[in-house]
Amino acid sequence: GAVVSQHPSRVICKSGTSVKIECRSLDFQATTMFWYRQFPKKSLMLMATSNEGSKATYEQGVEKDKFLINHASLTLSTLTVTSAHPEDSSFYICSASRTGDRAFFGQGTRLTVV
Amino acid sequence: DAKTTQPTSMDCAEGRAANLPCNHSTISGNEYVYWYRQIHSQGPQYIIHGLKNNETNEMASLIITEDRKSSTLILPHATLRDTAVYYCIVRVVDSNYQLIWGAGTKLIIKP
Numbered sequence: 079g080a081v082v083s084q085h086p087s088r089v090i091c092k093s094g095t096s097v098k099i100e101c102r103s104l105d106f107q108a109t110t111m112f113w114y115r116q117f118p119k120k121s122l123m124l125m126a127t128s129n130e131g132s133k134a135t136y137e138q139g140v141e142k143d144k145f146l147i148n149h150a151s152l153t154l155s156t157l158t159v160t161s162a163h164p165e166d167s168s169f170y171i172c173s174a175s176r177t178g179d180r181a182f183f184g185q186g187t188r189l190t191v192v
Numbered sequence: 193d194a195k196t197t198q199p200t201s202m203d204c205a206e207g208r209a210a211n212l213p214c215n216h217s218t219i220s221g222n223e224y225v226y227w228y229r230q231i232h233s234q235g236p237q238y239i240i241h242g243l244k245n246n247e248t249n250e251m252a253s254l255i256i257t258e259d260r261k262s263s264t265l266i267l268p269h270a271t272l273r274d275t276a277v278y279y280c281i282v283r284v285v286d287s288n289y290q291l292i293w294g295a296g297t298k299l300i301i302k303p
Contacts (some may be wrong), residue, residue, distance in 0.1 A: 084235070112290060122236070122293040124268070171235050172290075180226065181291060183235035 081105055082174050084184025091162055091191055099157045099187045101172030107152035108174035112181070113145075116169040130157040162191045196280045196284040201298040210267040212297050214280030223284050225256060227265045229276040230296070236279065239265065270301045 081104040083096040101111055107163040109130050126147050134147035135178075142146050146158040155174075159166050167190050173181045197215040204210040216225065227239040240247055240254045242263075247254045253266040267274055279296040 082235075114293075121295050122291075124290065124292075153252075169233070173235075175221065180238050180241060182238070186233065186235045188233065 082172065082182045082184045084172050084187055086187060087185055088188045089190070091189070093163055093191055094161055096158055097162055097189060098162045099159075099170055099172075099189075100166075101155045101174065101184050103153045103174045103182070106174075108155075108164070108176065109152060111149060111155040111172055111174045113147060113155075113157050114171040114173070115117050116171060116186075122171060125157075159189065162189070164191045167191045194280060195301065196294050198278075198280055198294060198297045200295065201300065203300050203302055204267075206267055206272060206301050206303050210270040210274065210299060210301070211296050212265040212278050212280075212299060213262065214265070214268075215262045216280070219260050219282050220284070223282045225254065225260075225263050226281045226290075226291070227278065228281065229251070229274075229278045229299075231273075231276045239278075247283055267276045270290065270299075272301050275299060275301045 080094050083104055085100045089097055091117045094142055111128040113125045115120050115125050125140045128147045128149040130152050132147045136142045144160055146160060146177045149155040169186050171186045175181045224241050224243050226241040228236040229239055230236045240249055240252050240256045242256055250289055254262045263281050277296040277298050
């Protein structure tokens with residue numbers, strides 16, 4: 079089946095620094111990718127929809143200047159957490175799909191801000 | 193998208209069939225039922241989906257009631273590695289594949 083690769087799987091950064099998370103569709107082109115955030119023992123919360131070649135669509139309450147999304151190609155979307163703070167610590171997950179097909183998910187990124 | 197209701201948690205003995213129910217009483221005629229699972233600290237994994245008919249694949253079977261208001265995911269021979277949170281989601285298949293995630297069912301397989 080289709081594979082979505084997310085990198086890194088785990089990152090620890092200092093407060094105030096920025097962290098970039100990559101999401102790649104390895105064997106298909108994805109015009110749309112999604113970024114989710116998940117707190118411990120909670121369900122996935124959609125943060126934004128990443129569209130290739132255009133601006134991302136952010137969900138209500140998600141700061142677009144805080145969580146920068148770039149979808150520069152049909153196989154790569156990046157999420158940059160800018161000026162990270164401890165409250166940004168979370169599990170971030172991306173997903174991608176071909177048109178009319180089911181969603182495929184990355185393995186997730188555990189971000190810890192110290 | 194229609195809302196789903198699932199039990200918070202379930203236990204199942206290893207080797208037995210695990211039956212996970214899902215209610216989706218407001219499902220529309222063009223909405224599919226999807227099942228995903230999430231093992232601890234991993235991304236969600238697709239299991240199966242269906243519209244009206246029962247479906248089976250190498251992982252599981254999906255039984256959808258005739259009125260489509262509920263469904264059951266069946267793992268025929270549960271193993272310890274099937275311990276995970278199982279999510280039932282209803283969604284129209286279109287170009288924007290946004291999924292709305294409920295709380296899911298925490299399935300614990302016991303030896």
